[in-house]
Amino acid sequence: MSDPAPNTEPDKAASSGIPVGGETSPLVIMELIQRLKIRDVMTRNLVTLTREDTMRRAQELMRIGHFNGVPIAENGRLYGIVSIDDIIRALIGGYIDDTCAKHMSTHLIVLEDDMPISFALRYFENYKYGRFPVLSRDRALVGIVSQRDINRVLLYELTAEINRLERQITRPPEDGIGDDLYMLREYPVVRHDFENAGKAANEIKRLLRERNVDTRVTRRIAVAAYELEINICIHSHGGTLAMIVSKGVAEIVAKDTGPGIEDVEWACQDGTSTANDWIRSLGFGAGMGLANSKRVSDHFEIKSALGKGTTIRCKFDLRGPAPQQEPSP
Ligand SMILES: Nc1ncnc2c1ncn2[C@@H]1O[C@H](COP(=O)(O)OP(=O)(O)OP(=O)(O)O)[C@@H](O)[C@H]1O
Ligand SMILES: [Mg+2]
Structure with missing residues (x-):
């Protein structure tokens, strides 16, 4: 099970930015972030709730799974996101047994799976969120992407690239x-x-x-x-x-x-x-x-x-x- 946390909460780690795609990025990084697509790095196993589920259920899910939020989706369509902030407000306001439909955030910033990961890096910079839901071209919810997902794949690709370069050095x-x-x-x-x-x-x-x-x-x-x-x-x-x-x-x-x-x-x-x-x-x-x-x-x-x-x-x-x-x- 993977973290389906939404982008309704600013992520402190994100505000420091990602040290790739910046002014000093070497060509190998620039090329990678243009070539790799969001679908190559995103997490596909999502935990979601429906609009009729209660805020209490969302709270439970977040507590058990250590998520920061839960996407509200039905038949692959994303309707909103319930974040920890929404849960705290529900607890204080005494409406934790209301449906998610009533209190979820519907103002969502999403990415598309076809975009190069350079888009995601710029989103992380521009919006200061730690994660973004990912939609397919026909607007179905297909995953979620975090900075950690990107770092993992970049590290993998860079290792492969270094190995390739090393082979090239030893064998012209x-x-x-x-x-x-x-x-x-x-x-x-x-x-x-x-x-x-x-x-x-x-x-x-x-x-x-x-x-x-x-x-x-x-x-x-x-x-x-x-x-x-x-x-x-x-x-x-x-x-x-x-x-x-x-x-x-x-x-x-x-x-x-x-x-x-x-x-x-x-x-x-x-x-x-x-x-x-x-x-x-x-x-x-x-x-x-x-x-x-x-x-x-x-x-x-x-x-x-x-x-x-x-x-x-x-x-x-x-x-x-x-x-x-x-x-x-
Ligand atoms: N093919 C083009 N036709 C018309 N205007 C162009 C074309 N290419 C670039 N420009 C103009 O030149 C400006 C600078 O282009 P440049 O590629 O440096 O930056 P950008 O495309 O605006 O941003 P970035 O490339 O960093 O995403 C553009 O904003 C646009 O006004
Ligand atoms: Mg340009």
């Missing part, structure tokens, strides 16, 4: 990047299609790994590709993300059909964003995407025309040295 990889390596891939990116946003960047990374491209270069390419893909999805009318590999150079080209960027220099600075509340509520809008893409690239070029569109090119020398700075999310 076969070099698949001769001047003869040629690849051309183009992926459509649809406006506001958050279900698929990030998939093109993942596919690009997979292809480069398959060809034994240096892990650090691959990560830098994946970071730029992801940021640019998400930008097309969020800020543009739609477009394409392409990768061209030729003569030892990989180029990521993000092209869209508008609306264009008014002040390109401003947009490329750290922390500048036009994201509205809705975009921020999805976990984006820190204003770091373009700055990071520039930082990880050996060559960065952006052209934008208002009303027409934006084209961004990031080039990477597949054998060359890494740029001086790591990106900051």
Whole structure:
């Protein structure tokens, strides 16, 4: 049985933040938190009550299971959450035998199982809660995610990554990047299609790994590709993300059909964003995407025309040295 505690109670541990996804996060972390989905880390075994159950029953459940709260769900649909706060109020107010329906919190902040865990990390930062219920695309309650769930999986993945790197150090990889390596891939990116946003960047990374491209270069390419893909999805009318590999150079080209960027220099600075509340509520809008893409690239070029569109090119020398700075999310 796992802890189904809700997000109605601020979690003190959460307020100190998670030390990943911050300014000093190495590329390996950035790449992991973009690739892993919430469904890969969430807890699926939930203890729930129905709306007709009493607050007393919720209190019992919390006491026995050491939970901070109980989701109220029926046939997979989440209706609310009864938290310890609600129980304390019920005890003081003398209505502990009322139904949960009457006193549960219905103002819920939820995550979707398809989102990358970078969303969850930003939610933990933004909302200062320790856990979030997770819904599927068709709005069914499928799990709950806590900071501990994320830490556990990150630790596991990082261990696997370190083992891989160690193997690479002791046995130099076969070099698949001769001047003869040629690849051309183009992926459509649809406006506001958050279900698929990030998939093109993942596919690009997979292809480069398959060809034994240096892990650090691959990560830098994946970071730029992801940021640019998400930008097309969020800020543009739609477009394409392409990768061209030729003569030892990989180029990521993000092209869209508008609306264009008014002040390109401003947009490329750290922390500048036009994201509205809705975009921020999805976990984006820190204003770091373009700055990071520039930082990880050996060559960065952006052209934008208002009303027409934006084209961004990031080039990477597949054998060359890494740029001086790591990106900051
Ligand atoms: N393809 C695009 N079309 C139109 N505007 C864009 C595009 N890409 C970026 N922008 C503009 O540039 C700003 C900065 O982009 P950047 O990626 O750095 O930050 P963000 O997307 O707002 O936040 P973050 O990437 O940290 O989630 C955006 O807020 C948006 O105004
Ligand atoms: Mg962005």
